[in-house]
Amino acid sequence: MLAVGMARIFSSAIPGMNWLIKYWYHFAIMFEALFILTTIDAGTRIARFLVQEILGRVWKPLGDLEWLPASMLATALVVFGWGYFIATGSVETIWPMFGMANQLLAIIAMAVVTTALFNAGRGRYAPVTIAPMLFVATTTGSADLVLLANPGTVAATVDLTVYGAQGRQVPPGGSGIVVPAGTQRVVPLAGLVLGEEAPVVRVTASGAPVQAALQSSITRTLVTGGVDQEGAIVGSARSQVVPGVRVTVAPGGNEPTTVARLLAPAAATTATLTVTDAGGKEVMTRQVPLTAGAPAEVELDALPRGVYSVTATAGAPLVAAVWQATGSGAGSDFAWFTAAPALSAATLVAVPSGPSPQIAVANTGADAATVTLEPVDGGSSRRIQVDPGETVTASVTAGATYRLDPGKTPVTASVSFAAQGALAAFSIWPALGTSAPIRVYP
Incomplete structure (x- = not known):
């Protein structure tokens, strides 16, 4: 299958080469035999020497390269390792690293x-x-890890659905992932779908609830481009609000620094992307056609420094997030600003340690909102007036916990951190409601 795929790529990518598809096929077979297979053979031999060196420290005769039983044992262990990777699909996670x-x-x-x-x-x-x-x-590489944690007392079975350029996919390596109770699993995204530039991952758990997060990092050759960890986003809806996007660099540059990613998971539609500044003024509007199950990205690089809210509306349910970077050179960083759920009741906000933390409150409704921000550990509370369309920011103390009460008008909110070469953010979710105890009778 690899040879067939390579032959089709070569014959279609180079004009006038369709008639040489048979040649390209045999070229790919030779490539597999002379490059891939010999590489695996060389890797097995080197690994066997390393295994024998380690075993020789346990029992000296096992390190003797001239003793046939020791060489066969070390070779068997290495071949078993290759077989395990192939059986579990994990070899797909190693192959991109091999290329890099x-x-x-x-x-x-x-x-x-x-x-x-x-x-x-x-x-x-x-x-x-x-x-x-x-x-x-000049090639840029990215590494994404799906983090699955099961804090419960029973095992959970997780299925990962990836939405990419080819639409909705359920990769073999993302189906039936068992996360035992009290443990966590790390699944490299490159092992599920290789080469996806704008993926969206859906996590479905059965047996027990799990906590899911995505850890992303960018490397431009030997220069790091930042790292970020994003939690789950709100479910798909016809309207999504991303509050408090913190733009810290001036417009212009070789690479985009503000990008919106949209996905309509079930049906094709056209989304209206609206960007408003802190005063509620509409500064940008985009019409984005969306194919069902295929993410789309829109560059928003004309935005000057400031705080913005991004609203995405469509005739079909969609999800949305905004990627913001501090630059593309050495020492840069990036963060995902995700869509936030509406807050209609008081909730607690724990502000972790970080540079220049601030809470952004966006009001996309028709009525003015009066938001109360009160430190839980004592201190004076603040009343924040947020007029319709506005996004108001308030500086907060790192390591403190606040009670955020939206009053009578629902709002959306987020917490962000920013400094030279550093950026992070997360959305504020409503407090989980408590339920009455359930008595079970024998």
Whole structure:
């Protein structure tokens, strides 16, 4: 199947090459045999030497490379490891890392050759190695991990559904994931769907509830581009509000720093994306056609520094979030601002440690809202007037807990942190209601 796929890619990507599909197929077979299989063979041999070295510290004869039983035992252990990865599907999580390692090795090799050319007085030939080195070095890589935690007392079975460019998918590696009670599982997203640039993951648990989060990181060659951890977002609805998006960089640059991601999971529709500033003024509107099950992204890079709220409305239920970065160079960071549920009753907000924390309250209703923000550990409360369409921010103390009461008008709210090369945010959810105890009679 790999050879067939590669043959189709080569024959369709290069104009006029359709008639050479048979040649490309045999080329792919040769590629598999000479590259992939020999790489696995070399990896197995190296791993066998390492295993024997470790076993030799337990019992010296096992480290003897000339003793056949020791070599067969070490080889069997390594082959068993390969078999385990193949049986569980985990080999798919290693393959992207293998590709990234090859890319970094290529950069290092070409840098060494370039240096040798200059030292040998043949700098005129350096462009031959500098050009491909720069091409490979500009590739951006991202790593996403799905974190599943089961705080209960019974095991949970989790299914992960991924929405991507090809629509809704239930990958084999994301079906029937067992999370034992009191444990957590980490599932690399690259092992589920490789190469998806704008995925949306749906987590479904049976047997017991689980806590789910997505940890994301970006690496541009050897330069880190930030890390973020996002919790679950609100369910799909015809209207979504992302409050308090904190834009910390001026417009312009080589890469986008503000991007909205939308998904209509069930039906195709056209979404209206509206961006309002802190004073409630509409500064941007976009019409975004959405295909059922396929995420879409919209760049919002014309926004100057400030705090904004983003509203997405459509004729069919959708989900929405906004990706915001502090830049694209060394020392940059990014954060996901997710859609927030409406707050119609008082709720507690625990503000973790972080730079310049602030609470943003957005009022998308028709009536003015009076929000009360009161520290739980003592201190004077604040009354915040939020007129229709406005987004009002209030500085808070890191490590403190606040009681946020929206009064009679529902609002949405978020907590964000920002500093030079640092950005983070999370939405404020309503407090969980308490239920009366249930008495079970024998």
